[in-house]
Amino acid sequence: MFKEELTIKIANDFPGTKTEIDGRRVVYLDSAATSLKPQAMIDATTEYYSGISSNVHRGKSYSLELVSNRYEEARYKTAELLSCAGNEIVFLRNTTEAVNLVAAGLSLTKEDKVLICADSHHSNLLPWMARSSVDTVRVLPAGGLDLEHYYELLKLKPKVVAITHCSNVTGIYNPLEEMTKAAKExxxxxxxxxxxxxxxxxxxxxxxDIDFLTFSPHKMLGPTGIGVLYGKKDMLEQLTPVNYGGGMVDWVDLEEFRLRKLPHRLEAGTPHIAGAYGLTAAIDYINEIGYNTISAHDTYMGKKMLNMALERDYIQVVQPDSDCDRGAVLSFSIPSQPKLDDIARVLSDTYGIMCRNGHLCAQPYIESVAGSQVLRISTYLYNTESEIEHFFSALDDLNTFMF
Known part of the structure; x- marks a missing residue:
């Protein structure tokens, strides 16, 4: 057992783990979509709205400077998290907006080649499809990218290589350092x-040697509505802003305007200030628990989920290779049930289990490997082994009368 008592203690910090439906405690297994939130993050967000909820970087007053400093604190906490400079962090709405900013800001054309992973989320597919010529790296049937195919496609000298570090379908990690080095070459x-x-x-x-990296804090205990884009300073300076307006200019007259320095030139309009407060609290919480603990839990739960799935012949796991470097995300089809809406609903309403069904915003890949919907379970640091066992026990029950 992986320190079940520690996980239970951590879960007590999350009000969502105490939620009930018809007297049954909810088992939340959809953290790959969005995570539950610790009370510390909720309190930080509420603090902004409960006080003088002024804007940032506009005018001179004590309260405005206080809020502005707290907003910038979130930027520097994020920079410390990623080991970069503060002016290399841009705050946006989410990962989707960040990829769109890069894809649009680079002024790509259909003559430019962009290399993506076959199991990419739509957010790391559609922005490139809309503006460039996309080549796709195959995924091996058992698991992981086909790296030989990757190296072959690199010979075409793509302008951009958009790497999915960890699949939202399978939880399998790609060898980021190796892939980045080859792309830069x-x-x-x-x-x-x-x-x-x-x-x-x-x-x-x-x-x-990464030029850009993006993530969404709402998947790591933070609030929705704020996203993070890291970019090397010289690369961010190459981006043409997508949005124009207040906060991103130093000077405006009726003939011209002068952009602010990075990162503010890419952050037009009033930002998600409460979200920055919450992001700081989420990072503090993660640092308190420690990445070593979080990563070990993720790996352990991923193996347990996979092993329990492989014991059941009525389901078909997407990329079942147990030797892959994977986290706690598992997707599978049920060959006898091409549509899984009813299954997901029964799991929710009868067993209190919240998971995901559908194409997981990776429809081209899911259609190629499953032909229809899949069911996905995913965990985070507040989930226990017993919750995974409860899920598969419920699935076994359904197998007796629905599959």
Whole structure:
């Protein structure tokens, strides 16, 4: 057992783990979509709205400077998390907006090649499809990217390589350092979708030759509505802003305007200030628990989920290779049940289990491996082994009368 008592103690910090439906405690197994929130993060967000909830960087007053300082504290906490400089962190709405900013800001054309992973989330697929010519790295049937195919496609000298660090479908981690080094050797710009990895593992951009990296704090105990884009300073300066307005200019007259320095030139309009408060609290909480503990829990739960799934012949796991480097995300199809809406609903209403069904915002990949919907379970530091066992016990019950 992986320190079940520690996990239970951590779970007590999350009000969501105490939620009940018809007297049954909810088992939340959809953290790959968005995580539950610790009370400390909720309190930090409430603190902003309960006090003088002024704007930031606009005018001179005590309360405004206090709020502005707290907002910038979140930026520097994030920079410390990723091991970069504060002016290399841009706050946006989410990972989706960050990838769109890079894809649009680089002024790509259909003549430019962009290399993506076959199991990419739509957020790391559609922005490139809309603006460039996309080549896709195959995924091996048993698990992981086909790296031989990756190296072959690099010979085409893509302008951008958009790497999914950890799949939101399988939880399998790609070899980021190896892939980045190879991409840079052919002169490619490297963007990393770290939405599924930063919540579980320490990612140091200073140790990697990454140009851009993005993640969504709502998947790592933070609030929705705020996203993070890291970019090397010289790369951020190459981006043409997508949004124009207040807060991103130093001077405006009726003939021209002058952009502010980084990162503010890429942050037009009033930002998600309460979200920055919450992000700081989420990072503090993660640092308190420690990435070593979080990562070990993620790996352990991932193995347990996979092993329990492989014991059941009525389900078909997507990428079942047990030797892959994977976290606690597992997707599978039920061949006898191509549509899984009813299954997900019964799991929710009868057993109190919240999981995900559908195409997981990775429809081209899911259609290629399953032909229809899949069911996904995913855990975080507040989930216990007994909750995974409860899920598979419930699935076994359904197998007796529904499959």
């Amino acid at each position: 052919v002169g490619a710009i490297v963007l990393v979708d770290a939405a599924q990895s930063v919540p579980h593992r320490k990612v140091s951009v200073s140790k990697l």
